[in-house]
Amino acid sequence: MDLKTIDAPALAQIERDAADRYADLRRRNIQIDMTRGKPAPEQLDLSDPMLTAVGPGDCIGEDGTDYRNYGIWNGIPEARRFFAAYLEAASDEVVVGGNSAIAMMYDALARAVFFGLADGDGPWRDQAGVKMLCTVPGYDRHFRMCEQLGLEMIPVELTETGPDMDRVEALVADDAAVKGLICVPKYSNPSGITYADAAVDRLAAMRTAAPDFRIFWDNAYAYHHHGAGPAPLKNILEACKAAGTENRPLIFGSTSKITYAAGGVAAMAASRANIADAYDKIFGSTVGPEKINQLRHVRFFGDLDGMLAHMERHAVLIAPKFAAVDAALEHHLGGKGLATWSKPTGGYFVGVDVMPGCAAEVVRLAGEAGVKLTEAGALYPYGRDPRDSTLRIAPTMPPLEEIEHAMAVFCACVELACLQKLKSAA
Amino acid sequence: MDLKTIDAPALAQIERDAADRYADLRRRNIQIDMTRGKPAPEQLDLSDPMLTAVGPGDCIGEDGTDYRNYGIWNGIPEARRFFAAYLEAASDEVVVGGNSAIAMMYDALARAVFFGLADGDGPWRDQAGVKMLCTVPGYDRHFRMCEQLGLEMIPVELTETGPDMDRVEALVADDAAVKGLICVPKYSNPSGITYADAAVDRLAAMRTAAPDFRIFWDNAYAYHHHGAGPAPLKNILEACKAAGTENRPLIFGSTSKITYAAGGVAAMAASRANIADAYDKIFGSTVGPEKINQLRHVRFFGDLDGMLAHMERHAVLIAPKFAAVDAALEHHLGGKGLATWSKPTGGYFVGVDVMPGCAAEVVRLAGEAGVKLTEAGALYPYGRDPRDSTLRIAPTMPPLEEIEHAMAVFCACVELACLQKLKSAA
Numbered sequence: 001m002d003l004k005t006i007d008a009p010a011l012a013q014i015e016r017d018a019a020d021r022y023a024d025l026r027r028r029n030i031q032i033d034m035t036r037g038k039p040a041p042e043q044l045d046l047s048d049p050m051l052t053a054v055g056p057g058d059c060i061g062e063d064g065t066d067y068r069n070y071g072i073w074n075g076i077p078e079a080r081r082f083f084a085a086y087l088e089a090a091s092d093e094v095v096v097g098g099n100s101a102i103a104m105m106y107d108a109l110a111r112a113v114f115f116g117l118a119d120g121d122g123p124w125r126d127q128a129g130v131k132m133l134c135t136v137p138g139y140d141r142h143f144r145m146c147e148q149l150g151l152e153m154i155p156v157e158l159t160e161t162g163p164d165m166d167r168v169e170a171l172v173a174d175d176a177a178v179k180g181l182i183c184v185p186k187y188s189n190p191s192g193i194t195y196a197d198a199a200v201d202r203l204a205a206m207r208t209a210a211p212d213f214r215i216f217w218d219n220a221y222a223y224h225h226h227g228a229g230p231a232p233l234k235n236i237l238e239a240c241k242a243a244g245t246e247n248r249p250l251i252f253g254s255t256s257k258i259t260y261a262a263g264g265v266a267a268m269a270a271s272r273a274n275i276a277d278a279y280d281k282i283f284g285s286t287v288g289p290e291k292i293n294q295l296r297h298v299r300f301f302g303d304l305d306g307m308l309a310h311m312e313r314h315a316v317l318i319a320p321k322f323a324a325v326d327a328a329l330e331h332h333l334g335g336k337g338l339a340t341w342s343k344p345t346g347g348y349f350v351g352v353d354v355m356p357g358c359a360a361e362v363v364r365l366a367g368e369a370g371v372k373l374t375e376a377g378a379l380y381p382y383g384r385d386p387r388d389s390t391l392r393i394a395p396t397m398p399p400l401e402e403i404e405h406a407m408a409v410f411c412a413c414v415e416l417a418c419l420q421k422l423k424s425a426a
Numbered sequence: 427m428d429l430k431t432i433d434a435p436a437l438a439q440i441e442r443d444a445a446d447r448y449a450d451l452r453r454r455n456i457q458i459d460m461t462r463g464k465p466a467p468e469q470l471d472l473s474d475p476m477l478t479a480v481g482p483g484d485c486i487g488e489d490g491t492d493y494r495n496y497g498i499w500n501g502i503p504e505a506r507r508f509f510a511a512y513l514e515a516a517s518d519e520v521v522v523g524g525n526s527a528i529a530m531m532y533d534a535l536a537r538a539v540f541f542g543l544a545d546g547d548g549p550w551r552d553q554a555g556v557k558m559l560c561t562v563p564g565y566d567r568h569f570r571m572c573e574q575l576g577l578e579m580i581p582v583e584l585t586e587t588g589p590d591m592d593r594v595e596a597l598v599a600d601d602a603a604v605k606g607l608i609c610v611p612k613y614s615n616p617s618g619i620t621y622a623d624a625a626v627d628r629l630a631a632m633r634t635a636a637p638d639f640r641i642f643w644d645n646a647y648a649y650h651h652h653g654a655g656p657a658p659l660k661n662i663l664e665a666c667k668a669a670g671t672e673n674r675p676l677i678f679g680s681t682s683k684i685t686y687a688a689g690g691v692a693a694m695a696a697s698r699a700n701i702a703d704a705y706d707k708i709f710g711s712t713v714g715p716e717k718i719n720q721l722r723h724v725r726f727f728g729d730l731d732g733m734l735a736h737m738e739r740h741a742v743l744i745a746p747k748f749a750a751v752d753a754a755l756e757h758h759l760g761g762k763g764l765a766t767w768s769k770p771t772g773g774y775f776v777g778v779d780v781m782p783g784c785a786a787e788v789v790r791l792a793g794e795a796g797v798k799l800t801e802a803g804a805l806y807p808y809g810r811d812p813r814d815s816t817l818r819i820a821p822t823m824p825p826l827e828e829i830e831h832a833m834a835v836f837c838a839c840v841e842l843a844c845l846q847k848l849k850s851a852a
Contacts, residue, residue, distance in 0.1 A: 036496065038495055038496050039495065041492060041494075041495075044485075044492065044494040044495060045482075047494075048481075048482035048483065049482065051480060051481050051482055051484075051485075051718075052478065052481060052482070054477060055474075055477050055478060056471075056474035056475065056477055056478070057474065058477075059470075059477075066467060066470065067689070068467075068470040068473075068686040068687065068689055069464055069465065069467075069470060069686070069687045069688070070462065070464050070682075070687040070688050071688070098524050098525065098716065099524065099713070099715070099716040100712050100713045100714075102711070102712060102713055103711060103712045103713070106711035106712070107711075110536075110540075110711075114536075114540055145711060148707070148711070256496075256713065260494040260495070260718065261494065261495045261496040261713070262495070262496050262497070262713045262714050262715070262716065262717065263493070263494055263716050263717060263718045281574070285528070285529060285532035285533075285536075285571060285574070286526050286528060286529045286532070287525070287526045287528055287529070287682065287687070287688045288526075288688050289525070289688070290524065290525040290688065290689050290716065290719065291688065291689060292477075292686065292689045293716065293719065
């Protein structure tokens with residue numbers, strides 16, 4: 001029954017019932033944090049053998065280099081080969097860094113802002129009104145780095161097949177101040193969308209007024225499926241090479257949700273010209289990445305197939321949690337016309353769209369009942385969801401039974417917030 | 427016999443002998459790299475037990491936090507306590523980061539340049555002709571980061587007791603564009619100077635025209651003595667607190683030459699206001715540091731005393747190398763009036779001053795004879811040693827017998843270059 005269509009007296013009764021149910025759930029005094037996409041302890045346990053993968057007397061690389069000493073700005077050759085397979089590029093198109101892809105992305109963006117790029121007209125910062133396209137709903141850390149670096153953000157709606165490409169093409173064609181796009185192309189955060197081949201091709205081929213246009217391709221969930229194997233995503237570096245725009249993409253990935261979160265290894269893939277440009281600007285600011293943890297990862301996985309097998313084990317652990325979220329949403333909210341939600345086959349989030357004007361109230365109500373959700377608005381630039389509608393559920397960290405409790409609370413909050421809204425509008 | 431005072435025929439003969447000796451050494455076809463201050467393999471071996479200091483099921487911190495997961499931007503509490511002792515500050519005045527103090531220093535400098543500091547007048551970059559004082563001779567990576575970030579470098583001579591403080595005080599007093607000083611205060615690179623208490627006190631107390639003046643205190647060799655124990659260095663954070671300038675110092679250190687080079691852990695100490703300011707600007711650009719390696723270090727050392735005992739073992743390994751360098755210099759060049767050199771009691775370098783106008787030629791000659799030295803000029807801003815006189819010897823990496831070969835070559839090159847100079851001037 002679509003609750004948006006019932007009459008006022010029935011609505012009042014249903015709202016009172018929902019308020020009672022919410023009050024009841026509040027009294028249970030639960031404390032569950034669903035704000036961030038964090039792996040659960042049993043996922044982290046999968047990688048514990050990695051801790052002993054490199055032992056005393058065992059730090060010499062394949063070419064005889066002692067990885068305990070200084071040197072190698074772009075990662076050990078073994079790790080570059082591993083990430084070349086991971087990121088689908090050549091070894092010399094890959095820089096393997098420290099523990100954070102976000103940090104590598106921030107540095108790449110900061111280099112463009114403060115120093116400029118080889119194919120551009122100087123630092124972005126010295127040009128008027130430089131803008132970044134941001135797919136929405138999207139990832140709060142992307143928005144925060146753009147804002148901190150003084151880039152105006154233009155939201156672009158994410159469709160079922162990728163960014164609204166008509167709009168992207170229109171925005172980049174004539175305005176040379178539109179310098180880039182930042183996005184999660186596979187199992188997008190939070191909607192779980194994977195870009196269709198046609199979207200990748202259009203991103204590669206589109207004419208941009210800015211000569212130094214860059215796509216920050218945050219492929220954070222490249223192998224993070226829920227059991228059906230990784231979704232196919234067209235290789236954007238190849239697509240750009242074919243289109244003659246090979247300097248356009250900067251591709252990022254890490255093992256943060258594969259081995260240890262913030263204890264993994266991150267890497268960037270890009271054209272050789274972009275790698276050379278990064279080298280010029282990175283040099284002098286570092287003694288190079290921590291190499292032992294790179295070696296530990298390569299020894300642990302062996303190769304990409306080893307990592308793919310490892311990701312199957314993650315899928316076994318997290319799939320039931322996503323199934324529980326979907327089942328709860330269906331059970332409590334199905335057919336009521338108050339919310340729609342994504343059914344992702346990979347990644348770390350479920351996106352929920354509630355009735356416009358209700359998202360912030362859902363977060364407030366849930367928080368008061370002990371379920372911490374990502375701040376409403378966080379999925380949009382400047383923290384402003386224009387419809388106050390989109391929420392994100394991060395179910396990987398809590399145990400299954402907690403997810404069931406948390407979802408009962410979440411759904412009660414959605415129902416109550418929406419019914420209050422309907423009542424006040426009636 | 428001071429060769430600068432002998433007559434022309436004798437000089438010609440000695441120069442021919444030196445050329446013969448050099449030609450002889452060239453024919454030995456040695457290949458020794460003395461460019462960088464790298465630990466030797468046997469030094470790195472000292473830390474190999476660290477590799478097994480954290481094993482499976484053992485990554486839970488003292489407060490129950492799982493260090494395999496996301497979180498903690500400023501370092502695990504155990505590591506902050508360890509580095510609080512190391513850097514002589516309170517735990518909440520310390521940020522423990524990744525593997526590179528140089529990267530932390532670069533980031534701190536870049537934040538000042540691009541974002542500005544809480545007590546300043548906006549980004550340094552937006553102010554005209556911003557300058558940094560650099561002690562000379564000094565560290566090439568310091569110079570490179572200042573140059574890359576667009577800061578004009580003003581060299582300040584290092585005396586036996588620290589920077590030429592009369593000059594520093596004169597430079598900072600009236601010119602608000604002089605924003606900072608970057609230096610290695612203990613066992614300075616390459617002269618081995620440790621700043622006297624009076625120099626630290628004057629740095630803390632001096633009046634600066636810039637309200638946001640910062641001292642980048644790169645205490646890279648705080649515990650790196652050659653057997654006599656670490657030299658005392660007055661605590662600059664305490665000195666600044668006493669002088670009412672507690673936001674002035676940013677103090678850096680790492681375990682790169684204690685455990686593994688570029689595989690250690692780095693930290694910054696500063697006033698609480700500086701830490702809060704760093705947090706504002708770091709947040710959004712990282713998922714926090716790699717915590718397992720921090721835990722590994724704390725487990726390995728236990729506490730600062732454990733690290734001090736470890737540094738005694740380093741001293742045993744490197745002291746004979748420094749002694750060999752000094753003995754060779756004394757043996758080959760003693761009393762000849764062609765060069766003076768430092769006799770450091772800690773750190774990683776010996777500084778050698780040859781006759782003005784001869785340093786680049788020494789590097790060239792040594793390179794042709796198979797001994798790679800740090801580029802002449804590298805110890806000065808913009809790679810320009812105004813007297814072409816200062817060289818740096820890094821003896822830690824090669825085995826002792828190679829050092830003896832390398833020093834025979836080095837001394838022959840000094841003698842030949844200087845004699846050629848004397849002959850052409852005669």
